[in-house]
Amino acid sequence: MAMLLSLVVSAGLVICWSSGFIGTRLASGVELPATTIFFWRFLLAAGICLLLLVGRTCLFGQRARLSLGGAGRELAAGSLSVGGYLLGVVFAIELGVSAGITSLITALQPLLAALVMSMMLGERIALLGWLGSLLAALGVVISVTGDMSGAGHAPVWAYALPILSAISLTAGSMLSTYRPAQLGLIERLMRQLLAAAVIFGIASVSQTGHLPGLPRTGPGVWQAILFLVVLSSFGGYGFFIASLRLQGVTATSVMFYLTPPCTMLWAALQLGERISTAGWLGGATVAIGVMLSLRVLWQSAAPSESRRAVPKASGRTGSGREQAGQ
Structure with missing residues (x-):
């Protein structure tokens, strides 16, 4: 059952x-700064989380547990793993770094997380x-090789932004994993989305010199915002937090290797983009590498799970990772 849950959470995270x-891509034709669109995306998502918490309290009498330390930790985690990560990606692309190069650099984040851990x-x-x-990293390189030829004339320092994004996501992942156990998923997600907003x-x-105004353009703007809110914010970061709690930092980070081939396949089906031979080969290489890594990680996690089930005579509390799984 635990293995099935891990597979469902991992698949949801990748998609x-x-x-x-x-x-x-849907928002690329909108005449609004990307920072403004993302501001409304995260603000709307945080507001929906607040409504869910209020509704839960009214219907079931279950109140959110307040903790200043927990709130500060989640705000810091959201600033790093949501805000800092995406801000570096957005600015890098705006400065001329191609989406393929940006995807390549940020997708190598799992190696950084594994090295740190x-x-x-x-x-x-x-x-x-x-x-x-x-092997998964090699697959990412193969997948985006064809996109490298379209790289823009960005300043050299702009290529450091995706690296900073990967570092920010790693730091936020580690901070989010070692968290107070009394904070629920919705409470944690609301704080992280609010920090990103x-x-x-x-x-x-x-960028604009004034506060972000309410978008008044055509329905394409709100379509893109709602798409990002439902799938990317709630789905992406919801599964991200759930995966950190269930599988830990390393296993969660490895799943990011699957996002470049998944994005290519999605774009081909929805946007009609052609997938090159290198893309198919890279995607297969990524899948093999991820399966090898996850097999090792899940096997190493099994003994620790069995040790947790044995009562400790000393009465000491578990380690930070054990408490995080409560």
Whole structure:
């Protein structure tokens, strides 16, 4: 049952995270700054979370647990894994870095997360797991090779922005994993989305010189915003948080390798974009690498789960990872 739940959460994460690229394409023809569109996306999503919490309290009498420490931690996690990650991607593309290069750099984030967890937190990864991660990284490179030829004339320093996005997502993932257990999924998601809305609101003001106004253009704007709210915000970051809680940072990060081929297939079906031979080959390579990595990670997680089931005579609390899974 646990394996089936992990597969469902992983599939939902890949599909909904990939929807962000499709939603950005839908909004590409809108005459609004990307920072303004993303501000309204995250503000609307946070507002819906608040309505869900109020409705839950009114119908079931279940109140949200308030914790200043937990709230601050989630705001910081959202600022990094949502706001900081997407802000770097948006600015890099606006400065002329191609979407393929940006996708390539940010999709290598799992290797960074695995390295950090291995070196700093003592999370050991078997040789086969590293081989799977490197194979998946190679697949990402193959998948976006054809897109590299369309790279824009961006300043050299702009290519550092996707790297900063990957670092920001890794830091936010680690911070989000070691969290107070009393915060529910909706409470955590609302705080993270609100933090992202504040970041993009500040970015929009710095770009336009005024507060983000309510979009008054045609229905295409709201269609793109709703697409991003439902699939990318609630779906993407909802599955992201659920995966961190269920599988941990490393396994969650590995799933991001599947987003480039998933995005290509989605774009081909919905937008009519042609998938090259390199794209198909890269997607297959990514899938093999992810399966190898996840097999190793799930096998290594099984003994720790069995150890958790054994009562501890000392009465000590579990480690940060064990508490995070409560």
